[in-house]
Amino acid sequence: MSLKDQITEDMKTAMRAKEAERLATIRLILAEIKRKEVDEQITLDDAKTLAIIEKMIKQRKDSITQFEAGNRQDLADKERAELTILSAYMPAGLSDEEIAAEVAAAVTASGAAAPGDMGKVMGILKPKLAGRADMTVVSALVKKALSGA
Numbered sequence: 001m002s003l004k005d006q007i008t009e010d011m012k013t014a015m016r017a018k019e020a021e022r023l024a025t026i027r028l029i030l031a032e033i034k035r036k037e038v039d040e041q042i043t044l045d046d047a048k049t050l051a052i053i054e055k056m057i058k059q060r061k062d063s064i065t066q067f068e069a070g071n072r073q074d075l076a077d078k079e080r081a082e083l084t085i086l087s088a089y090m091p092a093g094l095s096d097e098e099i100a101a102e103v104a105a106a107v108t109a110s111g112a113a114a115p116g117d118m119g120k121v122m123g124i125l126k127p128k129l130a131g132r133a134d135m136t137v138v139s140a141l142v143k144k145a146l147s148g149a
Helices: 003-017 020-040 046-069 073-087 096-110 115-129 135-147
Strands: none
Touching: 003 020, 003 046, 020 046, 020 073, 046 073, 096 115, 096 135, 115 135
16 A cells, blocks of 8 residues: 555544544645645655655644744644654654664765765665655765765
């Protein structure tokens, strides 16, 4: 079963269980998937669906930060609840050691030696780690590895 089909089934389950918050969040996911499919006239695979969910997670994290800065705890809590539901669709994350090992392997495989080669290394890592690691952290590790620090 594809991830999109799983999300649709979860929506039906949430409807039957009358879980309003979960249902609303799942509908947001499906609406974003549908928008992307219509805009680009394609059918999304699991990788692209995960990319959409990852983007939504990043948006929620940013919103939580902004709401907390503005003393709007009620809205921050709502975003946190959505974040929890969205995170359930992401694959298990990698540990720091696993990410570091992947970075080292990619640096070796690409033959990168200087910070200017960062694009080559990230090109190898992005498809491998998408959805399983925070790409900001990965980017920082690659930068550190290439600068020799």
